[in-house]
Amino acid sequence: MRLHDSTLVPTPTDIANHLACRHLTQLDRARLAGERIELRQDPRIDALRHRGETHEKGFVDSLAAEGLSVTDLRHHDDPAATLDAMTAGADVIVQAPLQGDGLSGRADVLLRIAVPSRLGAYSYEPADTKLARDTRAGTILQLCAYAALLDPMQGLLPEHIHVVTPLARERYRTAHFDAYFRFVRRRLEDDLAADPPPATYPEPVPHCDVCPYWLHCNRRRRADDHLSLVAGIRKLNVRELERQGIRTVVKLALTGGALPAEPHRGARETYAHLAQP
16 A cells, blocks of 8 residues: 555555454554554564465576566566566566556456457456465455456456466456456545544454564554453354443453353353353
8 A cells, every 4th residue: 555645545465454453454544644553573474475486487487498588677667668578578577566456456466368358369367376276255355356457457347367276277267257356446545535534443364474564463452352352252142242232352251251142143151151261
């Protein structure tokens, strides 16, 4: 995400992050507004990033070994460089900057295919290299964003998007996910435009494992004595406890998990068990 003429311009990654954690979007927004938020320095994340770069390089090298021409734009920030490479008919375009319609990003790889477009007898489809063996919704959303950015450049929405994992090269139909992409993007844009910003809370989510804001959010949860700190608790249990006025770990322990009223979700025994030390 970046600030351009006082307007927040999200990236495809921001759309995926918003799906993973709505609070993350607001932390990004606060940092751009000048708020100082400590970021986690984690060598494991650095190692993961390095592995990702190695995986991408291996995929691009394999394409070059097939005799395909490769144009690398990692040192270019102007989307015009991508259009020039597309117009020239490069077989593979790496780290291609893209921008338009209030969105800005950099696609891992653009693949030339034999489908006519405004460019000529060919067009391009985006591909993302990912280490995860199971493709996640966020990856699909990112690729849909790259496809949307390619549409006005070549006068054609890519029919397919591609995910390259260590095990396989997967292909998905863009049309199958386009409506969901537009829904999540609109939700992100609504949150970014809201003034004041929407009230969000750092609920633990799977994305916390790789999020640079983990330290900041963890400190907030501990300061609040948030119920998410209880071992084995689920989000539905947290919601039920909050509904019944039990909002901290201390209060849960003091009540022994005895609920004032019959729970809408789960059994009473579950909450008594959660309260045990």
